[in-house]
Amino acid sequence: MLESVPEDAVVLAGRVFVALRKSGHVSSSRSRVFHAVTPYCRMSLCADEPGPGSHWAEPPGQQITCSACLRRLARLGNGRRAA
Numbered sequence: 240m241l242e243s244v245p246e247d248a249v250v251l252a253g254r255v256f257v258a259l260r261k262s263g264h265v266s267s268s269r270s271r272v273f274h275a276v277t278p279y280c281r282m283s284l285c286a287d288e289p290g291p292g293s294h295w296a297e298p299p300g301q302q303i304t305c306s307a308c309l310r311r312l313a314r315l316g317n318g319r320r321a322a
């Protein structure tokens with residue numbers, strides 16, 4: 240179903256992730272955390288998601304900065320090998 244993989248996407252263990260942050264009011268740059276989110280999937284790798292009626296902000300970031308997502312990404316990379 241994936242016709243095109245975003246340029247900034249991370250492909251790991253056969254899964255595609257993009258760096259997305261929650262949209263909405265951001266008061267400081269420190270709260271701009273980019274999560275690893277599978278395209279067309281609402282929940283991020285760390286099981287975070289935008290609030291009701293909200294959505295992930297576009298465009299995707301260059302880099303995933305959420306420490307919980309990064310930990311899970313590392314585990315994906317070290318664990319199961321894609322056949």
Ligand SMILES: [Zn+2]
Nearest residue numbers: 274285305308
């Ligand atoms: Zn996250």
